[in-house]
Amino acid sequence: MEAILNEEYKQQLxxxxxxxxxxxxxxxxxxxxxxxxxxxxxxxxxxxRDEEKDGQxxxxxxxxxTLHQVQDALKRIEEGTFGQCLVDGGPIEEQxxxxxxxxxxxxxxxxxxxxxxxxxxxxx
Numbered sequence: 001m002e003a004i005l006n007e008e009y010k011q012q013l014x015x016x017x018x019x020x021x022x023x024x025x026x027x028x029x030x031x032x033x034x035x036x037x038x039x040x041x042x043x044x045x046x047x048x049r050d051e052e053k054d055g056q057x058x059x060x061x062x063x064x065x066t067l068h069q070v071q072d073a074l075k076r077i078e079e080g081t082f083g084q085c086l087v088d089g090g091p092i093e094e095q096x097x098x099x100x101x102x103x104x105x106x107x108x109x110x111x112x113x114x115x116x117x118x119x120x121x122x123x124x
Contacts, residue, residue, distance in 0.1 A: 013102060
């Protein structure tokens, strides 16, 4: 039964890996296209283009972070540790795995990790 579940998760993770790779390539291409555009006529055009480019890079960065998590989860499947919390080796809740199969932590330890991480505050 566990082998069947792991195979299901593996297929989900492989599909997610492909989706993320496409997203990273698309964001990279879009950012490059924005960089290759002829010079803007005024500062507001330049500002808008820079904002769009930053958005593309942010999207690629988020996708890259998730991609690494997905690839780590695929390694855990191969190692036989998939579904075990990286903190204490206990089981990760099934509902949590179904929602986000690349998660490395059970809910308890994820909440502790979130408390320890500094909040990112975005400003203009």
